[in-house]
Amino acid sequence: MRHFLSTADWSREELAGLLDLAADLKADPIRDTLRGKSIALMFLNPSMRTRTSFDLGMQQLGGIAIVLQPGKDAWGVEFEPGAVMEGEAEEHIAEVAGVLSRYCDLIGIRAFPKFLDWSKDREDGVIRSLAQHASVPVINMETIVHPCQEMALMQTLRERLGEVRNRKFVLTWTWHPRPLNTAVANSALLIASKFGMDVTLLCPEEAYRLDPQFEEAAQRFAAQSGGSYRLTHDIEEAYTGADVVYAKSWGALPFYGRPEEEWALRSKYRHFMVDEEKMALTNDGLFSHCLPLRRNVKATDGVMDADYCVALDEAENRLHVQKAVMMRLLDA
Secondary structure (H helix, E strand, O other): OEOOOOHHOOOOHHHHHHHHHHHHHHHOOOOOOOOOOOOEEEEEEOHHHHHHHHHHHHOOOOEEEEOOOOOOOOEEEEEEOOOOOOOOOOOHHHHHHHHHHHEEEEEHHHHEOOOHHHHHHOOOOOOOOOOHHHOOHHHHHHHHOOOOHHHHHHHHHHHHOOOOOOEEEEEEOOOOOOOOOOOHHHHHHHHHHHOOOOEEEEEOOOHHHHHHHHHHHHHHHHHHOOOEEEEEEEEEEEEEEOOOEEEEEOOOHHOOHHHHHHHHHHHHHHHHOOOOHHOOOOOOEEEOOOOOOOOOOOEHHHOOOOOOOOOOHHHHHHHHHHHHHHHHHHHO
């Protein structure tokens, strides 16, 4: 049995195989491959694209999806081992995972970090606790990484660019009024470096660097795949000659859990918003974002409405790559 917790756990060849299957599913979407199979989708946080694409994807393959929102339409869940459960949670993940494993063939979970202590959140304890207690494959629907999102991104880039090796991929921090999860940014580094792209991380200053476990993984994957990895704080240098600009906002990890303090830092960098002038520096580059996106905050209307914006393609491809993941985990 295998889980889909992070693309870091899968080889480039395995991921490419998933993308090939996703392309086949995009061409021929309605099948009975998973008839009689089911997936439990646990959402501890809001979702639009993830919930819709997993639910619809399982239906298109002939199976059934059950959506659960612990703490809302299902009992609250405790994930800590050895916890004395005197708080609000009514069930421990040991029982939840055990029961759902007996009902369903797959379990997906979305569980954002709690924004209290990064030294703890960086261990990704919630999904790892679920995977430890489950006896069926577990799929990460976003925790501190978002592997399904990054797979949809890579499918989109392969569709538009063909061979992506040594294409310049810029992951740029962009403005947002609140410090957000680093999951999509972490994942973008992993997938672009795994596929041999020349990756540039653009952020305003050192405080906005990503966790070393992801930057170091990107350096390692780039070395293995024939790509490269570099960091810059220079907007013009980063955008110049870029084949892909991928935008995401995230919080400064040194201020993790202290948004009021971080605001004094963040407020200086509104000019990192993606606009037409920056995109004009690229090599007729593509632009994308995981969505949702605040227009004229993260990126201008002009960028979002341009022919080079592939954010909707990426969102559509969530459906196809997730169907491929479900099929592969069930050996279908």
